Amino acid sequence: MTLARLAPPLTIGILILPLVFGLVGTVLPAFGYLPALGGTTVTTTHFAELFAMPAIWRSAWLSLFVGLATTAISLGIVMLFVAGWSQTRVFQRVQHLLSPLLAIPHAAAAFGLAFLIAPSGYLIRLAAPVFGIDRPPDLLIINDPLGLTMMAGLIVKEIPFLFLVTLAALPQLPHRPTMQLTSAMGYGRVAGFAYALAPRVYRQIRFAVYAVIAYATSVVDVAIILGPNLPPTLPVRLLRWMNDPDLSVRFLASAGAVLQLSVTIAALALWWLLERFVAAVVTAACDGGLRFRRDRIVRILSLTATAIAGLLVFAGVALLALWSVSAFWQFPDLWPQALSLSTWQSALPRILDPLATTLLAGLASTLIALLLTIGCLEREIETGKTGGSRALLAIYMPLMVPQIAFVFGLQVLFVASGTDQRFAALVFVHLIFVLPYVFLSLSDPWRALDRRYDRVAAGLGRSRLVTLVSIRLPMLARAIATAAAVGFAVSVGQYLPTVLIGEGRLTTITTEAVALASGGNRRIIGVYAFLQTLLPFLAFAIASLVPALLFRGRRSMRV
Amino acid sequence: MGLKRILLAAAVGLSLSSSLHAADIDPKNWDAVLEDARGQTVYFNAWGGSENINAYLEWVSGEVNARFDIDVVHVKLDDTANAVARVVAERTAGRNEGGSVDLIWINGENFVAMKEQDLLFSPGWAQDLPNWQYVDFESQPSILTDFTVPTEGLQSPWGGAKLVFFYDDARTDAADLPQDAEGLLAWAKEHPGRFSYPAPPDFIGSSFLKQVLSELIDDREKLQQPVDPETFEADVAPLFAYLDELHSVAWRSAAAFPQNYPDMKQKLADGELDIIFAFNPAEASAAIAAGELPDTVRSFTFPEGTLGNTHFVAVPYNSSAAAGALVVADFLISPEAQLRKQDPAYWGDPTVLAMAKLSDADRAAFDALDLGVATLAPDELGPIIDEPHASWMERIEDEWRRRYIAGN
Numbered sequence: 001m002t003l004a005r006l007a008p009p010l011t012i013g014i015l016i017l018p019l020v021f022g023l024v025g026t027v028l029p030a031f032g033y034l035p036a037l038g039g040t041t042v043t044t045t046h047f048a049e050l051f052a053m054p055a056i057w058r059s060a061w062l063s064l065f066v067g068l069a070t071t072a073i074s075l076g077i078v079m080l081f082v083a084g085w086s087q088t089r090v091f092q093r094v095q096h097l098l099s100p101l102l103a104i105p106h107a108a109a110a111f112g113l114a115f116l117i118a119p120s121g122y123l124i125r126l127a128a129p130v131f132g133i134d135r136p137p138d139l140l141i142i143n144d145p146l147g148l149t150m151m152a153g154l155i156v157k158e159i160p161f162l163f164l165v166t167l168a169a170l171p172q173l174p175h176r177p178t179m180q181l182t183s184a185m186g187y188g189r190v191a192g193f194a195y196a197l198a199p200r201v202y203r204q205i206r207f208a209v210y211a212v213i214a215y216a217t218s219v220v221d222v223a224i225i226l227g228p229n230l231p232p233t234l235p236v237r238l239l240r241w242m243n244d245p246d247l248s249v250r251f252l253a254s255a256g257a258v259l260q261l262s263v264t265i266a267a268l269a270l271w272w273l274l275e276r277f278v279a280a281v282v283t284a285a286c287d288g289g290l291r292f293r294r295d296r297i298v299r300i301l302s303l304t305a306t307a308i309a310g311l312l313v314f315a316g317v318a319l320l321a322l323w324s325v326s327a328f329w330q331f332p333d334l335w336p337q338a339l340s341l342s343t344w345q346s347a348l349p350r351i352l353d354p355l356a357t358t359l360l361a362g363l364a365s366t367l368i369a370l371l372l373t374i375g376c377l378e379r380e381i382e383t384g385k386t387g388g389s390r391a392l393l394a395i396y397m398p399l400m401v402p403q404i405a406f407v408f409g410l411q412v413l414f415v416a417s418g419t420d421q422r423f424a425a426l427v428f429v430h431l432i433f434v435l436p437y438v439f440l441s442l443s444d445p446w447r448a449l450d451r452r453y454d455r456v457a458a459g460l461g462r463s464r465l466v467t468l469v470s471i472r473l474p475m476l477a478r479a480i481a482t483a484a485a486v487g488f489a490v491s492v493g494q495y496l497p498t499v500l501i502g503e504g505r506l507t508t509i510t511t512e513a514v515a516l517a518s519g520g521n522r523r524i525i526g527v528y529a530f531l532q533t534l535l536p537f538l539a540f541a542i543a544s545l546v547p548a549l550l551f552r553g554r555r556s557m558r559v
Numbered sequence: 560m561g562l563k564r565i566l567l568a569a570a571v572g573l574s575l576s577s578s579l580h581a582a583d584i585d586p587k588n589w590d591a592v593l594e595d596a597r598g599q600t601v602y603f604n605a606w607g608g609s610e611n612i613n614a615y616l617e618w619v620s621g622e623v624n625a626r627f628d629i630d631v632v633h634v635k636l637d638d639t640a641n642a643v644a645r646v647v648a649e650r651t652a653g654r655n656e657g658g659s660v661d662l663i664w665i666n667g668e669n670f671v672a673m674k675e676q677d678l679l680f681s682p683g684w685a686q687d688l689p690n691w692q693y694v695d696f697e698s699q700p701s702i703l704t705d706f707t708v709p710t711e712g713l714q715s716p717w718g719g720a721k722l723v724f725f726y727d728d729a730r731t732d733a734a735d736l737p738q739d740a741e742g743l744l745a746w747a748k749e750h751p752g753r754f755s756y757p758a759p760p761d762f763i764g765s766s767f768l769k770q771v772l773s774e775l776i777d778d779r780e781k782l783q784q785p786v787d788p789e790t791f792e793a794d795v796a797p798l799f800a801y802l803d804e805l806h807s808v809a810w811r812s813a814a815a816f817p818q819n820y821p822d823m824k825q826k827l828a829d830g831e832l833d834i835i836f837a838f839n840p841a842e843a844s845a846a847i848a849a850g851e852l853p854d855t856v857r858s859f860t861f862p863e864g865t866l867g868n869t870h871f872v873a874v875p876y877n878s879s880a881a882a883g884a885l886v887v888a889d890f891l892i893s894p895e896a897q898l899r900k901q902d903p904a905y906w907g908d909p910t911v912l913a914m915a916k917l918s919d920a921d922r923a924a925f926d927a928l929d930l931g932v933a934t935l936a937p938d939e940l941g942p943i944i945d946e947p948h949a950s951w952m953e954r955i956e957d958e959w960r961r962r963y964i965a966g967n
Contacts, residue, residue, distance in 0.1 A: 055965035120829035136831045138752035143815035229758060229815045231964045328850040331829045346610060411648055503645060503659045504634030515607045515637045521821055524610055
């Protein structure tokens with residue numbers, strides 16, 4: 001198994017090196033160094049120019065606020081819900097409702113939400129006959145200046161993510177005995193969870209929480225669809241500068257990317273303070289002997305919030321699908337005047353190439369990520385050492401640095417290499433983001449599998465490779481298939497890296513969807529967003545079918 | 560790959576002459592160009608936000624492949640500036656040959672930016688294309704002067720554009736329709752919340768600002784010159800006084816703006832907006848045909864004139880298929896391609912060809928086009944107001960941002 005020895009350094013390299021090079025390629029122009037545009041001296045004038053931009057601090061503050069509030073609200077809802085309902089039948093139902101939501105790309109969910117809550121959207125259409133509304137009211141719901149709608153769009157997607165991460169962490173803790181103990185001592189469910197389990201759960205999911213902060217402070221697509229206009233959040237302005245026809249604005253864009261990085265770091269620092277504060281409050285409440293025995297209202301509220309988040313996304317996606325097959329559909333009609341497949345018919349021939357690229361890039365990057373992950377985990381078993389929290393940090397690194405701050409630098413690197421291996425480069429840049437998710441979803445089940453199987457095999461004189469192939473892989477087939485589906489879904493959802501490395505010559509369903517979204521045609525958006533949603537769903541469906549097929553003949557492995 | 564090597568490559572790229580490739584291809588020797596073009600793949604970077612345009616480009620791709628053995632791949636952009644940025648990134652990295660962009664749909668400030676940075680395939684080639692003989696540069700001056708900057712054959716015309724307004728006849732009384740910018744403001748005051756424009760730097764939104772400025776500025780001749788920083792503030796004062804008044808009665812009280820033209824179109828269909836505007840006179844007819852607008856939508860324009868311009872295709876200096884790109888540019892101005900383009904069943908974009916220069920059969924075909932119920936006939940479109948110098952757009956956009964971006 002010498003190959004497994006190579007896996008950890010390779011994995012770390014793939015996770016960290018592009019980050020370093022990308023950041024250097026962004027930071028140098030921020031300080032004036034970009035020879036092709038005549039920048040050869042180090043200067044801070046571009047930062048002066050940046051800070052002179054109108055309302056720049058408001059944009060930065062908005063990003064910070066949206067990022068922190070989104071994370072705090074999503075995490076709060078998830079924690080209260082898990083505390084109040086885990087190990088109940090309701091909990092299992094909600095789990096089934098939320099799991100598929102993880103696969104829906106953020107942009108698709110945001111479009112769906114917009115179709116629901118806009119003044120001409122479905123909810124007002126439902127209310128129209130009751131209140132006698134015949135024209136959409138002139139209300140500022142979408143693009144509100146505080147970014148509340150944008151936060152809602154992010155929260156409905158972060159709740160499933162944090163929920164599933166928490167779900168993965170729970171089995172590693174003495175969950176049931178602890179809850180029995182606290183309730184025997186007279187604590188309410190929520191208080192018992194908060195005092196006895198939450199600190200340990202949080203330690204396990206904290207990097208995922210940091211990834212949410214980084215994502216929410218730097219998100220572009222959701223901010224364009226739902227975010228404020230005057231001024232927009234910082235990443236949206238950044239992208240405009242990166243695309244400005246006046247090329248000298250590139251320096252400003254780089255300086256802005258550095259500011260974006262600072263905003264994300266500031267958000268993480270504030271979050272760290274918030275962690276301390278919440279810990280102090282919980283400790284004080286615990287020391288004060290507060291048992292919160294009657295927590296019914298909190299429980300019901302947390303359930304309601306979680307269910308509404310799930311339903312909003314589902315209803316939004318259903319609306320997207322309906323728009324994609326609708327002919328003329330006027331306000332306040334609840335149903336289009338006619339259904340028509342013409343949008344699908346005209347779009348289909350143009351979908352095939354991007355679809356092929358999406359599938360191939362997704363499969364290739366997922367396969368490589370699986371091989372590397374299995375190599376790393378094998379190496380762990382051989383050496384008996386896990387990388388500890390430092391390795392975990394490395395795995396989360398590409399998720400905790402704003403994409404927009406380093407992919408531009410990566411593009412320069414790719415172009416400078418003069419290679420024409422564009423597809424390989426695309427797979428590689430997808431791999432940077434697929435790898436962490438595959439590793440995170442496979443590592444727990446891998447480590448949890450009873451080591452004695454390996455020892456028995458070794459005792460029977462089988463090599464590591466034979467043990468791996470004939471024992472570990474089959475027993476972990478379900479976990480591997482799920483990890484692959486997660487990786488594939490992540491690859492499908494990549495926008496910025498695909499645009500910058502694919503350079504328009506390689507397009508995926510997601511880049512096509514965002515390009516077409518600029519045209520604002522709801523029917524076309526419906527087609528692409530529906531496909532964007534469908535692909536990950538198919539991946540998860542296959543992931544749940546494959547083990548069932550494999551194990552038809554093995555009774556105790558059957559699902 | 561070390562950082563040093565990247566910077567070195569960038570430095571080398573800068574020192575290379577940008578006209579390295581141009582010498583290889585001579586558009587005057589068209590047979591040689593056709594020969595070079597055979598088997599090439601042309602990456603055509605064009606806005607991809609409109610399905611009928613995408614379908615038209617697909618037809619172009621099929622035709623060019625059958626006739627000239629050239630593959631055309633439509634790279635769908637959400638903003639033309641992305642393609643410009645890509646050419647810059649390539650020069651940054653020293654890729655002065657084999658660039659990834661072969662043909663760009665372009666005009667106005669993007670063209671000026673590329674021209675000033677020497678990023679275009681040169682010297683001028685557009686007037687050497689065989690089909691140039693049909694082009695109507697005499698009566699469409701914007702074919703030779705794009706936003707007051709001479710095109711010098713660095714880009715080939717593709718279509719015309721004229722600012723027109725749309726309304727729904729079932730909701731809005733045609734007798735009340737405004738006749739000029741002042742009238743539009745008065746109309747908006749009577750119908751609060753039912754008019755808006757896309758926020759600059761959206762192309763259509765900026766054009767609306769230029770329309771208002773052209774009407775209100777004390778001397779319209781000033782707009783044909785670069786901005787005079789001395790008088791700029793006074794020159795644009797009437798424009799911003801107008802906008803201040805308009806914003807107080809605009810859709811969402813101007814705390815939010817439509818994203819772009821298609822967004823306004825959707826809002827007209829939803830009944831959120833009552834008057835919208837576009838740069839393509841046939842847009843409304845095309846949208847009715849596609850089921851996006853009700854068939855009661857009609858067009859109008861200002862009798863004193865609205866902005867008009869031309870859009871073009873250009874070839875970057877480092878194109879990997881310059882010969883193929885020229886052949887495609889030539890096909891785009893062939894009578895056949897222009898006829899299909901003006902047909903609202905496919906696109907409905909006004910032609911750049913002169914009817915008088917066409918053969919009788921081609922002219923008859925153009926005459927026979929059904930432009931649709933919501934499209935004004937060419938003689939109803941009203942006078943053309945010339946685009947201001949590109950520096951005006953830049954300064955107005957900056958000023959707009961300075962005043963309004965912080966919200967209230």
